[in-house]
Amino acid sequence: MAAQQGQVFLDELEIDEAEVDRRKEFLEFGPADEEALETLNELARKYADPVIEDLYRHFLAFDETKAFFRDPRVLTRVKGLQKEYFLRLTQGDYGADYVANRLRIGTVHESINLAPKWYLGGYNFYLRAVASRVFEAFGKTPEKALSVFQSLMKLVFMDIGLAVDTYIFARESTMRKQQEAIQELSTPVLQIRERLLLLPIIGIIDSQRARLITESLLQAIRANRAKVVVMDITGVGTIDSKVANHLIQTVSAAKLMGASVIVTGLSAEVAQALVSLGIALEKLNTVGDLQGGIEEAERLLGYRVSRLPAPASDTRSA
Amino acid sequence: MRVPILKQGDVLIASIQAALSDQELLNFREALAEQVGAYRARGVVIDVTALDVLDSFATRTLRDVAHAARLRGAKTVVVGIQPEVAFAMVQLGLALESVPTALDLEEGMALLTSGRTGDGGDAG
Numbered sequence: 001m002a003a004q005q006g007q008v009f010l011d012e013l014e015i016d017e018a019e020v021d022r023r024k025e026f027l028e029f030g031p032a033d034e035e036a037l038e039t040l041n042e043l044a045r046k047y048a049d050p051v052i053e054d055l056y057r058h059f060l061a062f063d064e065t066k067a068f069f070r071d072p073r074v075l076t077r078v079k080g081l082q083k084e085y086f087l088r089l090t091q092g093d094y095g096a097d098y099v100a101n102r103l104r105i106g107t108v109h110e111s112i113n114l115a116p117k118w119y120l121g122g123y124n125f126y127l128r129a130v131a132s133r134v135f136e137a138f139g140k141t142p143e144k145a146l147s148v149f150q151s152l153m154k155l156v157f158m159d160i161g162l163a164v165d166t167y168i169f170a171r172e173s174t175m176r177k178q179q180e181a182i183q184e185l186s187t188p189v190l191q192i193r194e195r196l197l198l199l200p201i202i203g204i205i206d207s208q209r210a211r212l213i214t215e216s217l218l219q220a221i222r223a224n225r226a227k228v229v230v231m232d233i234t235g236v237g238t239i240d241s242k243v244a245n246h247l248i249q250t251v252s253a254a255k256l257m258g259a260s261v262i263v264t265g266l267s268a269e270v271a272q273a274l275v276s277l278g279i280a281l282e283k284l285n286t287v288g289d290l291q292g293g294i295e296e297a298e299r300l301l302g303y304r305v306s307r308l309p310a311p312a313s314d315t316r317s318a
Numbered sequence: 319m320r321v322p323i324l325k326q327g328d329v330l331i332a333s334i335q336a337a338l339s340d341q342e343l344l345n346f347r348e349a350l351a352e353q354v355g356a357y358r359a360r361g362v363v364i365d366v367t368a369l370d371v372l373d374s375f376a377t378r379t380l381r382d383v384a385h386a387a388r389l390r391g392a393k394t395v396v397v398g399i400q401p402e403v404a405f406a407m408v409q410l411g412l413a414l415e416s417v418p419t420a421l422d423l424e425e426g427m428a429l430l431t432s433g434r435t436g437d438g439g440d441a442g
Binding site: 211214215218219221222225226227249250252253254255256257258259 | 397399400401402403404405407408409413414419420421422425426
């Protein structure tokens, strides 16, 4: 189950075997490095506990990171996982399963809101602790120690790269979801009378949104057999020449389908901005406010709205 | 292919059924200008419902057809422009200018028989 989740992430992040190989290539991580790391395994077993104890002592010394370990049971569990992770670095076979596991770890860190700065800082502490022990163990042959340590660095940097990817991916997917939500909210086309549509536009209009607005309006014109559309832009804060052109395009497209568009709700600032931009507005049929626009639309459609005489019951009782 | 031109009262209805080549468009323009005179038509409806693309040449030809018919005494309405086509046209900056447009054949006929001139023109 857990492994499967990692696999899904591999797909969504578009990290496949080829991508992993490419990353290793760039890090110059090869079979020699794998071998070197495996020779460290024994050492890693020996030092895993003290290194991890040091690491968590460091974490607990800072309020920001301490906050994650309030519950002692959590601390014990996390230490166990950390040991697994630490030993895994020197156990060889750095293929798809390894990557999936690393991505999952990144996702967990992201989901508990551990900011990358703490994650990276922790990693740095880790490396320093390991380095001093490796050099200690290889006492007489520091060049051997250096080469082994460099192999470890390569692998660790691959891990960090993957973890950072999961952070970015998580943020991006949040943004995507929000964008979709906004888009769904953004373009209602409402029929308020037979053959009369209301298109209230609120917020910022960019090219993509203008396109969506135009498309949904044109579809609605056909579906409702609309003849007049009132487009209310009271909720549009600012209009630049680009947005104005989008609006003019929407109006022209609607006209090609036989519907006339009345634009309402141009604020004083918007009106002045449009005039000073020198945008040709002859194409727009504008009316001051939404009420005026609907009245004008009713006139075009031949409706006459009149107030009913006072209800009969009232006059009788009076 | 030839565009069939049907007579309904004093209105001619031309329904374009498939994308036309440039030559076919020119033939259509000629045939329509002829028939407006021959049938003493007062109105013309050009139906483009079946078209899923209108390029610049087609747009210009439709405009020319409408203007020519106008000069021969018949008001011309283009009907049935699809949403996608309308959108593409404005994106490409193509316009029918003073030629009135309507949603479909029914609307186009209503526009012609209502006698209100410039209905489409002043809306845009």
